[in-house]
Amino acid sequence: MNIKSFIASLAVALLATHAATAQTTAPAFPTKAIRIVVPFGAGGVADLTARTVAQKLSESLGQPVVIENKPGAGGVVAGDTVAKAEPDGHTLLLMSNGTAVSAGLFKSLPFDPVRDFAPVSTLGFFDIAMVVPADSKFKTLGELLAFARANPGKLNVGSINIGSTQNLAAELFKSSSGADVQIVPFNGTPAVITALRGGQIDAAVEILGPVLPQINAKALRALAVTGDKRAAVLPDVPTAKESGLPTYVAASWNALAAPAKTPKDVIARLNKEVTAAVNSPDVKKKLHDLNVEARSSSPEQASELLASEIKRWGDVITRAKIPKQ
Numbered sequence: 001m002n003i004k005s006f007i008a009s010l011a012v013a014l015l016a017t018h019a020a021t022a023q024t025t026a027p028a029f030p031t032k033a034i035r036i037v038v039p040f041g042a043g044g045v046a047d048l049t050a051r052t053v054a055q056k057l058s059e060s061l062g063q064p065v066v067i068e069n070k071p072g073a074g075g076v077v078a079g080d081t082v083a084k085a086e087p088d089g090h091t092l093l094l095m096s097n098g099t100a101v102s103a104g105l106f107k108s109l110p111f112d113p114v115r116d117f118a119p120v121s122t123l124g125f126f127d128i129a130m131v132v133p134a135d136s137k138f139k140t141l142g143e144l145l146a147f148a149r150a151n152p153g154k155l156n157v158g159s160i161n162i163g164s165t166q167n168l169a170a171e172l173f174k175s176s177s178g179a180d181v182q183i184v185p186f187n188g189t190p191a192v193i194t195a196l197r198g199g200q201i202d203a204a205v206e207i208l209g210p211v212l213p214q215i216n217a218k219a220l221r222a223l224a225v226t227g228d229k230r231a232a233v234l235p236d237v238p239t240a241k242e243s244g245l246p247t248y249v250a251a252s253w254n255a256l257a258a259p260a261k262t263p264k265d266v267i268a269r270l271n272k273e274v275t276a277a278v279n280s281p282d283v284k285k286k287l288h289d290l291n292v293e294a295r296s297s298s299p300e301q302a303s304e305l306l307a308s309e310i311k312r313w314g315d316v317i318t319r320a321k322i323p324k325q
Helices: 002-025 045-061 071-084 095-104 141-150 165-177 189-197 206-214 264-278 279-288 299-320
Strands: 034-040 065-069 091-096 117-126 128-133 156-159 183-187 204-206 220-225 252-259 292-293
Touching: 002 117, 034 045, 034 071, 034 095, 045 065, 045 091, 045 117, 045 252, 045 279, 071 091, 071 095, 071 117, 071 252, 091 095, 091 117, 091 204, 095 299, 117 264, 117 299, 128 141, 128 165, 128 189, 128 206, 141 206, 141 220, 156 165, 156 189, 165 183, 165 204, 165 299, 189 204, 189 206, 189 220, 206 220, 252 264, 252 299, 264 279, 264 299, 279 292
Parallel strands: 034 065, 034 091, 156 183, 156 204
Antiparallel strands: 091 252, 117 252, 117 292, 128 204, 128 220
């Protein structure tokens, strides 16, 4: 072997050794605690969903997975925190349909809900229901619709704050049905329930979980749920689609997302572990008890959901002429 061939062979060998050493010394993910930033206060359904999944992830990933509650500004505070975090997979955002709503509700955001995040997987979906007082004359959604259409402006439908999922679901009900109903916003679910039971409003659109005890106690009656199938906890209550509104589907959901530019192999690892966690029997049971349907997805499916929800709720906000904040 001449000297040139020897030097070339030595260079190749050194490069191969360096690459192998780099691969063996590269830190495996995760290398430290993972935090999930939740845009809601502690104790709510979304917070409890995140904590349930976090506990399982901590077991499988071998690192603590901690919840950091950052409520405020319709989820903007939490979203901005994660969008600006190091894109290494150690900081995640609990996304919701509120993330999608914010794109159409705010004049400007400090982040782009699509470009600045890398969705990992969905976690669960929440049913929404149309409820009336137990002594209401409306026994079905069809009866309520017939009254609303025959009496424009006479039916009052309650929801929580303007721009909330419940409020927009009520607005979507209005536009889907073509009925002229009055949407009445309240400062929270307890106020909606009080107004409903006190006869101040005729019906309300609310996340099923918080009103389920009232339904089970026969204080309220659910006329319909607004998902694409019947709720497991209320199998005898039809969907809005079954009740005369074939295009009306509305649900609340949660997903996990990392900052954009997070390495694809890290997203893949997170997706694998989140999928296993969400589909484990104990997590499914805990989420079921929270009236959450456990449902994981691929990163691509989560991205598609976010994009479709941004368009859908943006259209609802425009039709309802809700002022941008």
